[in-house]
Amino acid sequence: MISGAEIMVKCLEKEGVKLLFGYPGAVICPFFDKLGETDIKAVLVRQEQNAAHAASGYARALSTVGVCVATSGPGALNMITGIATAYMDSIPLIAITGQVKSDLLGRDVFQEADITGACESFVKHSYLVKNTAELPKVFKEAFHIASTGRPGPVLIDVPVDVQTGEVESFEYPEKVNIISYKPSVQGHPMQIKRALEMISESKKPVICAGGGVLTSGAKPKFREFIERTGIPVVSTMMGIGIMPSDDPQYVGMLGSHGRKAANITVHNADLVILCGARVGDRAVASPDQVVEHANVIHIDIDPAEIGKNMKTSIPIVGDMRNVLGQLLKEINYTTPDEWKQQVAEWKREYEPVPQIFDGYVEPKSFIAELSGMVHSKAIMCADVGQNQIWCANNCRLRDGRFFTSGGMGTMGYSVPAAVGAKLARPSRDVIAVCGDGSFQMSMNELATIAVEKLNVKIIVMRNTTLGMVHELQDKFYGSRYEVTEIHDVPDFVKLAQSYGIDSACASSNEEALKYAREMLKSDKPFVLVCNVNPKTTSV
């Protein structure tokens, strides 16, 4: 006989899971108990939301499925924001939650919450497992759904009696057969043909690269495509890292907080090719204006994204890697020199200017220099707020990655994501950049970093305010700083030290760079606090 908990663990082994993030509780104990008998490492985070964020960082760093586990009720509920964050950014996660005994479901017993109901709109799919025998099929399907098509989180809610219940034997299904789930992977040949014609007629094309290019592993094909055609590239926040930051063909991030040159390029183009980008409002604030003067080719694996926010001339549904492969087979196009020169001119003209204040670190130039000092494959995790925009626009990425909560904008993402990324890629530099607001939303993870001895470097941009909202209040609310002053507490250096983590505070770029050089030499975690003038703006 074999128990449900053992089956769950065996399913994870079959799926090649090496590591998961979790926080135990009474009704998930049978699972953790059996997990202890395997080689799968369980990392204890300090709050369940961070289990999901860490699993997200891990999943992104390894292009695999991240796994996070929590108990019923509050444990599961805490995880929701992490799950929703992954959903918005199309990160494949398996979230496993314990649930109260199935015969008590619906009776409001201790730590009972309808987590499948609560997560309905934030998951790609969810299961409430009613009997032990279903577990192998559920796990097989869940991993398949999470990782294929447009990836996303899948929730598996397992009542404790399903974990302790026993069945005769364990057999993991070889194949998945869900009649209603068959994501299309190849672009329709007719649409490919039409797209090639439209490209060939364009005088001023631009490519907008989004997270889908990275998710599908299409970066090499994408590079080949843009090198062959010479089409200028802008990216969304999720698409940062597809292009090296200093590539002359790359104009920068577009959008309300992006580079001006990138927006001007899009607004002057006669053809916009959207690659795995969902035209979020922060990326393109007025899509109707763009389509007035430009044709739009939209390539995405999720048909529901095409035409949702922007009218599309040619929709291509398919996996980015395949579609780019199909286009590459026949493409014979060179971007006119005048357009390339024009774009380059805009790029030069609208270089961002650092805002220097004496006695403070200038965050934009510091991030640019810091990101130039790290390993070329470094993973930068940006939090949410001004720090996110400073990073997005100024990070000098070469072959590295940029992780952030792009869609949901969840404060507190960077530190747990960095934990996940470091565990996934121990040999790479992993840097988390946050503000003093966002850091305080997940600084409890310093404990995880200390206990797991993770060489994660954390930069805290400390301007004693909730900077992004502060800036908004400056612009639209007559500088009435309602509820955005967070003052100079706590002393982050002492706080880090209390976890046994080295830390220092800098008040100029020279000082910050000096500490940065030292911290990068060491193989220990470090918290570098940078005093930033609250007047420094995000763009």
Add this chain to the structure above:
Amino acid sequence: MKYTLSVLVENHPGVLSKVSGLFSRRAFNIDSLAVGITEDPNISRITIVADGDEYVVEQLEKQLNKIIPVIKVRTLSPGTFISRELSLIKVSCPAKQRLDIMKIAELMDAKIVDVSINTMTLQFADTLERFETLTDLLRPYGIREIVRTGTVAIEKDSALRK
């Protein structure tokens, strides 16, 4: 404009809540939703009548398709399907008006399923237009209660052959 969508789903618990949750989440307006098992006991059909423009119905179709247990979504084009709604209508009916109401029922092809001293209950299965005609005719007598199932629809083979 009104659109009728015919949605085949896996007959699992929870599927209906996934489908209905979509409407509030994506701010779609629906007039009615009817669900029942099909000829295959593993599959249910949900018939949705929604209000909106082309953009809304395209989005609705695409978002429904994203729900994993949704097997197939079809927006039925006008004139190619038969739609019916079952309704039960309770009308005030003192003895002296019984004959009037019986005449209306006969005229409209409604069935009288219950009679009491003061009321009469009609069963009616027809199109939305005819339902409105019937209720218009009954209103002067005093409609006490209406129970409706929501529209169900089936495609006409005769229309498909054309």
